[in-house]
Amino acid sequence: MEAVLGAAVALLDEAGAPALTFRALAARLGTGVGTIYWYVSNKDELLDRATDHAIGGVPAPAEGQPQSDDPIADLRAMAIALFDAIVDRPWLSAYFMRNTDVQGNSLRLYEKLGQPTLRLDLTPRQRFHAVSAITSVVVGTAADLGAEIPPEILDGTMDRDAYLARFAEQWRSLDSAEFPFVQEIVDEFAGHDDRDQFLAALELTLSGLRLQAGTG
Incomplete structure (x- = not known):
């Protein structure tokens, strides 16, 4: 099973879910398709188990980080x-926590994320919503950043800055009366850093949680 899941994760890393077929997996392993069915019954189970295998290789978020006085x-x-x-694994977003019957590693990671909220003055519903929101920001943003690379960047025709600049110029030419917001933020869009954008989204979410918990 370890070899099957390792090969499945490698295929997913290379080309996403469409690349993960039983035939491609069998070829990667140098075996027959029938052998794969000894371990998983269908592609959905394979995707869930491959996701959990990949998550199992993620260091526990709390590992090596001593608990502070501030749970947020x-x-x-x-x-x-x-x-x-x-x-770097955008495919994970579609399957993370999809089936905790087989995703024990994912459930344990979710538990680790949720434990700090137990030190906040929140209701169970508020804790659930808080961790769901944080998970969505983390996993959703990671998926967006790993989305299909535009062909112009992939083939080296232009770099990321030039690609964004092309759209920025289009936005600047829009009618400012009809698109005042777009005109206001276009320079920020043109030079934005993806990780900085993630950190800002996370901070907005955590600030809301801090207000809800009455900690600041």
Whole structure:
């Protein structure tokens, strides 16, 4: 099973879910398709188990980080550690926590993210919503950043800055009366840093949580 899941994760890392077929996996392993069915019954189970295998290789977000007096600061550090670990695997977003019957590693990671909220004055519903929001920011942003690379960048025709500049120029030419917001932020868009954008989204989420918990 370890070899099957390792090969499945490698295929997913290379080309995403469409690349993961039983035939491609069998070829990668140098075996027959029938052998794969000894371990998993269908592609959905294979995807869930491969996701959990990949998550099992992610260092626990709290690992090596001593608990501070501020649970929200601890949550921030854990969320950033998780983001940095999965940002290069956008395919994880579609399957993370999809089936905890087989995703024990994912459930344990979710538990680690949630534990700091136990030190906040929140209801169970508020804790659930808080961790769901943080998970969405982390996993969703990682998925967005790993989305299909534009062909112009992939083939080297232009770099990322030039690609963004092309759209920025288009936005600047829009009618400012019809698109006042776009006109206001276009320079920020043109030079934005993806990780900085993630950190800003995370901070907005955590600030809301801090207000809800009455800690600042």
